[in-house]
Amino acid sequence: MTPQLPAEPVEVSFASAGFMKRLKAETQSQHQSLEQTEPSRRVMSPALSREGYLEVLYAFHGAFSPLESQVRESLDKNPANLEFVPRSNLAIADIKQLSGSFNPDYFSQGDAIERQGGLSLPEAVGVMYVLEGSKLGGKVISRQLAKTIGVEPQNGGSFFSGGKIEEWKTFQAYCESYAQKRPEAADTIIESAKSTFRWIEGYFLQVSRRNR
Numbered sequence: 001m002t003p004q005l006p007a008e009p010v011e012v013s014f015a016s017a018g019f020m021k022r023l024k025a026e027t028q029s030q031h032q033s034l035e036q037t038e039p040s041r042r043v044m045s046p047a048l049s050r051e052g053y054l055e056v057l058y059a060f061h062g063a064f065s066p067l068e069s070q071v072r073e074s075l076d077k078n079p080a081n082l083e084f085v086p087r088s089n090l091a092i093a094d095i096k097q098l099s100g101s102f103n104p105d106y107f108s109q110g111d112a113i114e115r116q117g118g119l120s121l122p123e124a125v126g127v128m129y130v131l132e133g134s135k136l137g138g139k140v141i142s143r144q145l146a147k148t149i150g151v152e153p154q155n156g157g158s159f160f161s162g163g164k165i166e167e168w169k170t171f172q173a174y175c176e177s178y179a180q181k182r183p184e185a186a187d188t189i190i191e192s193a194k195s196t197f198r199w200i201e202g203y204f205l206q207v208s209r210r211n212r
């Protein structure tokens, strides 16, 4: 039998070296700056305590929840063949499991990024990049949480347990084909991802200052 050449997958993976690379490169400085904030560094700290971890969960919940609502609203209004599974509810579940209850006033939820008429589809895709991409750290973070405070995905560590690599690949493929079909939307996705990194950073700085 003559083996079939996988013409399509080759094309897809060739394309995926394009826009996603650019998106990563052009948001790198905002990304690095976010990684320097207290909640980001704390999760991975060898000195993490359970109390500290609860604060981190509250911070991520406060940042992610309004962004997730905006993405959901946009995808409902602008039908796209794009699945979005929010995960700030996992942070609530983790907090409840570890402390018995969830206090909605622990931190203010922050003001969601204001945009008249909500997020356009390319803006929502930019936000999703930041939220979905952050799941890529899941394996590393889970290992660390188990080591420092004995928290595993099923006993308080579900928020940071990460996603499936297939989901990330599907999201990447969506972005690639979207940017190819609507090149004018590519810049909007990148700008939206940048402002999302900046917004989360601002929120993290605000809640960790107040908490010092």
Ligand SMILES: C=CC1=C(C)/C(=C/C2=NC(=C\c3[nH]c(/C=C4\NC(=O)C(C)=C4C=C)c(C)c3CCC(=O)O)/C(CCC(=O)O)=C2C)NC1=O
Pocket: 020, 023, 024, 034, 035, 039, 040, 041, 043, 044, 129, 130, 131, 132, 133, 134, 135, 136, 137, 138, 140, 141, 200
């Ligand atoms: C503190 C938690 C926290 C940690 C410790 C963490 C670790 C990692 N994040 C990674 C990648 C990304 N992370 C983000 C977004 C955030 N990263 C952050 O740190 C915060 C806070 C973000 C957004 C909320 C994005 C958009 C990408 C995709 C970049 C791309 O490939 O385009 C990888 C790399 C994985 C690989 O390359 O195999 C690791 C190890 N992620 C976290 O949320």
